[in-house]
Amino acid sequence: MTQKILVIFGTRPEAIKLFPVVHALDALDGVTPIVCVTAQHREILDQVLEIGKIVPDYDLDIMQPDQTLDALTARLLTKIGAVMDEVQPDRVIVQGDTATAMVGALAAYYRKIPVGHVEAGLRSYNIYHPWPEEVNRKMIGTIADLHFAPTQTSANALLKEAVNPDHVHITGNTVIDALHWVTDLIAQKPEMAGGLDELKARFAGKRIIGVTSHRRENFGGGLENIAKAIAAIAKRDDVALIFPVHPNPNVRKVMDAELKDLDNVAMIEPLDYPHFVHLLSLVELMLTDSGGVQEEAPALGKPVLVMRETTERPEGVEAGTAKLVGTDYETIVANTTRLLDDKAEYDRMARAHNPFGDGKSSKRIAQLALNAAGKSAH
Structure with a gap:
């Protein structure tokens, strides 16, 4: 049976780090990736979607002028929830620590849909630096059943929080996958960065x-x-x-x-x-x-x-x-x-060693998500 995996993002950094994951999911048999963007960053998000060849299935276009964090959170929760009710996904994937990612995880939790967290385990141990991201990612970490930690350090942070070790996977950071993708693209088409x-x-x-x-x-x-x-x-x-x-x-x-x-x-x-x-x-x-x-x-x-x-x-x-x-x-x-x-x-x-990845993180994440699809990890 084909598994529907809903990938949710809203900002440019999320799009950069998730478009390789969407492609990796799409390349697997037995998976249908469904993309929902909230457009926390409208124009600069659209640029990444074009470069990454991603056409969203749902575009919530959420932002309003001078929107407060609580107003944004409320709008995200109801709109993302409506998408989930329509799609009925088998799994949700979010990335990082934005309001979109936190609310995506929360809406999935309310529906008992399992959540995979890309770039899990980052911690500054100060809830106001960075603000509000530190609390956002801790909340996602409480909800997620698949934690895709980019490094051993981030994995260790999750283990210290008593996350089940079977649910923590060191994958590298997908930003390196995106960087390789775009570097290769510029080499082929220099005018893209002219x-x-x-x-x-x-x-x-x-x-x-x-x-x-x-x-x-x-x-x-x-x-x-x-x-x-x-x-x-x-x-x-x-x-x-x-x-x-x-x-x-x-x-x-x-x-x-x-x-x-x-x-x-x-x-x-x-x-x-x-x-x-x-x-x-x-x-x-x-x-x-x-x-x-x-x-x-x-x-x-x-x-x-x-x-x-x-x-x-x-x-x-x-x-x-x-x-x-x-x-x-x-x-x-x-x-x-x-x-x-x-x-x-x-x-x-x-010349120091870059600890963040080898360009194969997205394939690891997609396979882990497929392997866990349909399983209850709570």
Whole structure:
């Protein structure tokens, strides 16, 4: 009997990490993947769907202007629940720690539908950093019966929470699968990432630093410190910074105030995934408060300075590919300067082993989901 597996996602990072899983499920006999997107990120989600060749079966288009987290959660719960009532899936798969993922798991729980959690077991052990993601993923971990842990560290975190070891599977991180997919695609069609050619010409001969910053917990003083640090780094004649700025007005206002008049800082619109992968290939290092970049950049040998107080991806820090620098102005500037000026330190980080995957995670996840389909694990 064919198993119906409902894959639910809503943001660009979820789409990047789940489109290889959808393809892997589709390649298996006995599985029908059904895709429901909530469109927490509308335009940038659509870009990934196009690149990943995913046509959603359900598109909830959930977002409204200035929507609060509780309003978003309520709308997600009723709309995702209606999809589940119509589809009657045998299993639900969610990824990560978004509101979509948490509510998808909760709606499945209310219907006693088993849940598989991609990228399970990430923990910062601080419920406000990152906020609200830390609580979201802990809630999913309580509900899920299949935990696809990307690393041994994340698996250990689940085992410490008394999750049944038979339900925890170390699969690697599917972002590496997506990275390989898109890198191969760009090699075949360079024009897919040609939108950065003008910046490459403008900054020829300079050492490019990539920047992303959008975390809610950094709003206010944290973002202001980050902006001031970027401005200080930009005083160097030998560097240029490319900063795809998040559309959130809380981010744009702060960054514009400090950076908009600096010739060697390019504040650009958010990049689609091929262009972002191409940016990673161009930079010497990344300054970021993003989670996914901590996994992607090391796969291309690029050091990452993490502008957060904690990370749920300690594997990168332990391996030496990433370093936590928080949002302190002097710490960000000092660590960036060291990587630019100390070749031995740069090489140590650039050559460190990437602990996040081998590009085969999605196939492992799809097979595990098929093997468990129809079984009650609670």
